Amino acid sequence: xxxxxxxxxxxxCVLAAIKDEDSYGYQIxxxxxxxxxxxESTLYPILRRLETAEMLTVNSVEHNGRLxxxxxxxxxxxxxxxxxxxxxxxxxxxxxxxxxxxxxxx
Amino acid sequence: MxxxxxxxxxxxxxxxxxxxxxxxxxxxxSEMIDDRIEDGLTQEQAVKAMGGVSEIADxxxxxMPVEKLLKTxxxxxxxxxxxxxxxxxxxxxxxxxxxxxxxAVAFTLYLVLWVLILCIYIIALSxxxxxxxxxxxxxxxxxxxxxxxxxxxxxxxxVLLGLAIPVCMEAGRMTFGYIRLTGTGLKKIKSKLAQRKxxxx
Numbered sequence: 001x002x003x004x005x006x007x008x009x010x011x012x013c014v015l016a017a018i019k020d021e022d023s024y025g026y027q028i029x030x031x032x033x034x035x036x037x038x039x040e041s042t043l044y045p046i047l048r049r050l051e052t053a054e055m056l057t058v059n060s061v062e063h064n065g066r067l068x069x070x071x072x073x074x075x076x077x078x079x080x081x082x083x084x085x086x087x088x089x090x091x092x093x094x095x096x097x098x099x100x101x102x103x104x105x106x
Numbered sequence: 107m108x109x110x111x112x113x114x115x116x117x118x119x120x121x122x123x124x125x126x127x128x129x130x131x132x133x134x135x136s137e138m139i140d141d142r143i144e145d146g147l148t149q150e151q152a153v154k155a156m157g158g159v160s161e162i163a164d165x166x167x168x169x170m171p172v173e174k175l176l177k178t179x180x181x182x183x184x185x186x187x188x189x190x191x192x193x194x195x196x197x198x199x200x201x202x203x204x205x206x207x208x209x210a211v212a213f214t215l216y217l218v219l220w221v222l223i224l225c226i227y228i229i230a231l232s233x234x235x236x237x238x239x240x241x242x243x244x245x246x247x248x249x250x251x252x253x254x255x256x257x258x259x260x261x262x263x264x265v266l267l268g269l270a271i272p273v274c275m276e277a278g279r280m281t282f283g284y285i286r287l288t289g290t291g292l293k294k295i296k297s298k299l300a301q302r303k304x305x306x307x
Contacts, residue, residue, distance in 0.1 A: 025134065026141035040138050040155070041162045044131065045169045064144070068137055 001036075009036060012084045014046050015055060015077050022059070022070040047071065055080055109139050112153045119163035122300035124174055131166050167300040168293075175299050216288075223280050230274040237267025 001009075013036055017028045025043060032038050050056045055077035060067040107115070113132055120128045135156060142152035156162065167175070186194070194201075240263015247256025 024141070025138055026145070039157060040135070041157055041165050044134055045165065047134075048130075048169070064140075066137075066140060067133075068141070069133070 006036065010038060010042065010046055011050065012081065013038075014043070014050065015073060015081050018056060018071050018073045019078070019081060022072045024068050024070050028071070050077070107153050108149050109136070109153055112139070112156065112159065115159045116163060119159060120166060120300075122175060123167065123170060127166075127170065127174070135162070164297070167297060170300070172296055172299075175296060219284065223277060223284060226273060226277040226280065230270045230277060233266040233270035233273065237263045237270065239263065240266070 010032075013032045014028060017023055017031045023031070025040070025047070029038055029040065029043055047056070047058075051058060053076070055074055057072045057074060059070050059072060061070050062068075113136060116135060117128065117132055120131060123131075138156065139149070139152045142155055143149060147155065240260050243263070244256045244260035247253065247259065
């Protein structure tokens with residue numbers, strides 16, 4: 001996938017992974033992986049960026065005698081997801097326009 | 107490599123990163139490895155799944171603002187001994203002036219190259235101006251009845267005007283090249299700052 005497009009999508013995917021309930025790093029990776037390629041080293045800067053942008057907050061929770069960081073989505077994170085689905089309508093329209101001719105030939 | 111070795115290695119490579127950010131990264135990778143082990147991987151496999159330490163460190167450093175890197179660079183991470191402080195203070199006039207001169211020389215060299223590029227622009231400009239002057243000279247010569255010399259001057263002027271275009275384009279290419287070079291240079295300096303130990307000499 002185009003690297004610019006992927007970068008934007010990854011942010012949204014991470015937010016979507018914590019939308020319904022708080023989640024932790026490894027779980028986020030497992031949830032997203034079927035849809036988009038992501039690794040530990042890609043996820044880290046995204047989490048930091050979203051934290052700085054106040055789209056998510058971080059809580060440390062004890063788990064098996066160690067701390068695990070849970071990520072919680074904020075209102076502006078939810079707003080970002082909402083904005084994304086609006087943007088996507090435009091993208092779908094563009095997609096339909098771009099692929100229009102191919103369909104006619106089939 | 108086991109988990110502890112991985113974390114030590116990463117910590118070593120992140121020496122130049124502020125302590126707080128370094129600890130956050132280490133916590134993150136420690137948690138990731140533990141979660142993978144819980145998921146059934148062995149420690150070795152879990153560490154391997156993280157990827158190369160150098161790439162991870164590069165990634166963290168390149169995402170860090172330069173101001174943050176500079177700050178750790180300037181604040182010593184260990185306490186200086188009294189002897190070192192005395193030495194630094196006595197030696198100040200020497201190391202400070204040498205350091206400043208080195209920076210100044212490097213900066214001057216950098217500027218000189220910019221001036222060279224500027225010269226090429228000026229040459230192109232002078233060609234263009236001469237060309238325009240030649241057109242005016244042609245009319246003045248025609249007015250004075252010196253048709254031949256007017257034509258000659260006009261011809262020379264046209265050649266110069268023609269030359270101005272490729273020279274100007276070349277100068278433009280050099281400008282872009284140099285800007286790109288400045289960019290990669292700055293990036294190199296940034297990673298140098300982060301990779302060296304945070305103690306000031």
